[in-house]
Amino acid sequence: MPRKPQQTAADTGPLTHERIADDLKDFRKRGGRIEVLGNTPMRSMNTVSPFRSAPELRKPPTPVRTRRRGG
Numbered sequence: 001m002p003r004k005p006q007q008t009a010a011d012t013g014p015l016t017h018e019r020i021a022d023d024l025k026d027f028r029k030r031g032g033r034i035e036v037l038g039n040t041p042m043r044s045m046n047t048v049s050p051f052r053s054a055p056e057l058r059k060p061p062t063p064v065r066t067r068r069r070g071g
Contacts, residue, residue, distance in 0.1 A: 013019075024034075 027034075
């Protein structure tokens with residue numbers, strides 16, 4: 001069963017950049033690892049998704065109709 005962290009008077013103070021950096025350093029020193037999340041890289045430009053359909057399934061573009069002048 002994991003230990004509960006002990007809360008000291010210093011832990012209840014305002015959160016500062018230095019305090020966060022020290023906490024992260026201690027966390028990593030104890031063997032902790034942080035998973036960094038971000039954008040998923042593009043695996044292939046041929047990937048079919050709701051936003052990119054397969055070329056053979058796409059409808060042809062609608063032809064542009066020209067207006068007649070004078071009529």
